[in-house]
Amino acid sequence: MTQPTIQPTPVYGIGDTTYQAAGGLEGITRLVDAFYNYMDTLPEARRIREMHVEDLNPSRQKLTYFLSGWMGGPKLYAKHFGSISIPVAHSHLPIGMEDKDAWLLCMEKALADQGYEPAFQKYIIDKLSIPAESIRLMCEFKAKNQDQ
Ligand code: HEM
Numbered sequence: 001m002t003q004p005t006i007q008p009t010p011v012y013g014i015g016d017t018t019y020q021a022a023g024g025l026e027g028i029t030r031l032v033d034a035f036y037n038y039m040d041t042l043p044e045a046r047r048i049r050e051m052h053v054e055d056l057n058p059s060r061q062k063l064t065y066f067l068s069g070w071m072g073g074p075k076l077y078a079k080h081f082g083s084i085s086i087p088v089a090h091s092h093l094p095i096g097m098e099d100k101d102a103w104l105l106c107m108e109k110a111l112a113d114q115g116y117e118p119a120f121q122k123y124i125i126d127k128l129s130i131p132a133e134s135i136r137l138m139c140e141f142k143a144k145n146q147d148q
Contacts, residue, residue: 012123019073021120025064028071032064034110042109045102051093086131087138095139100132 012018022028036056039045052059062077066084069075077084107128111121 010117010119012120013072013127016072018071018123019068021116022067022071022124023114024073025068025076027114028067028073029064031110031114032060032067034113035063035106036060038106038109039103042102042106045106048095048099048102051095051099087134090135091138091142093139094143095136097136100136104129104132 010017010021012021019028022031036059039049039052040056062081065076065080066086069077104125108121108125111124116124
């Protein structure tokens with residue numbers, strides 16, 4: 001009787017495993033391009049698209065550089081732009097639950113387009129949901145306290 005093949009569970013988040021699974025800088029660049037293309041075209045993303053300036057290229061570059069370091073690869077954002085706190089960098093924006101969901105929807109669709117393993121797509125969305133939620137909380141806190 002043949003033994004069933006046990007597929008090893010991929011491990012992400014150790015060293016540069018996430019960066020490698022994303023395809024390095026080229027893969028992240030493609031992912032971020034797809035992400036901003038969805039933001040530019042999906043009706044659900046209209047509000048968050050309007051929070052950006054007309055030219056999305058600086059945002060494409062900044063998110064690509066940020067994700068490189070965030071995924072365990074070269075810390076390109078820090079190298080080119082210095083240190084960043086993701087919630088603080090968004091705290092001037094009116095980001096609520098629907099905006100957070102729209103951002104994650106664009107990312108979910110962009111990840112699916114890359115042909116990544118489903119487990120990897122889920123890993124990235126789960127991990128990005130954490131800073132996305134911190135952003136929402138920070139923005140809603142700021143908006144509430146400005147009203148008073
Ligand atoms: C929660 C939903 C989010 C929305 C609506 C959003 C929206 C935006 C907008 C409008 C900008 C441009 C800011 C400006 O021009 O002043 C921006 C910048 C940026 N976002 Fe987000 N964002 C979200 C989540 C995230 C997440 C989860 C990350 C990464 C973990 C991220 C990373 C960045 C980076 C690195 C920049 C450039 C910051 C800078 O250099 O000033 N964003 N975002």
